[in-house]
Amino acid sequence: MNIESKRLKEIDIVKLMINLYCCHHNDINEKELIDYATLRIKKCPMIKDKTFCSRCKIHCYEKNMQEQIKKVMRYSGPRMIFHHPILAIKHIMKG
Numbered sequence: 454m455n456i457e458s459k460r461l462k463e464i465d466i467v468k469l470m471i472n473l474y475c476c477h478h479n480d481i482n483e484k485e486l487i488d489y490a491t492l493r494i495k496k497c498p499m500i501k502d503k504t505f506c507s508r509c510k511i512h513c514y515e516k517n518m519q520e521q522i523k524k525v526m527r528y529s530g531p532r533m534i535f536h537h538p539i540l541a542i543k544h545i546m547k548g
């Protein structure tokens with residue numbers, strides 16, 4: 454997979470995870486977090502070798518956004534296997 458395809462796939466996955474979280478919670482601004490996460494991925498200097506942001510040494514998210522995305526990942530990560538199993542398995546294999 455080339456870098457741009459990987460970048461687009463990462464954006465799709467984070468959107469799905471934020472959508473899933475926001476279907477069951479109303480404590481974050483969904484559009485704001487999707488826009489922010491999309492921008493971070495578009496500018497990500499680690500994209501070539503990136504697995505999970507939680508393993509990144511840079512941590513480019515602002516603190517409040519980092520707290521929000523952590524909540525999303527904690528909630529949606531384990532549930533992706535039920536909602537989007539193929540994507541989830543590919544993502545886990547990659548990590």
Ligand code: SF4
Pocket residue numbers: 493494497498499500503505506509510511512513514
């Ligand atoms: S936290 Fe790291 S891997 Fe994630 S988008 Fe920022 S620079 Fe890229």
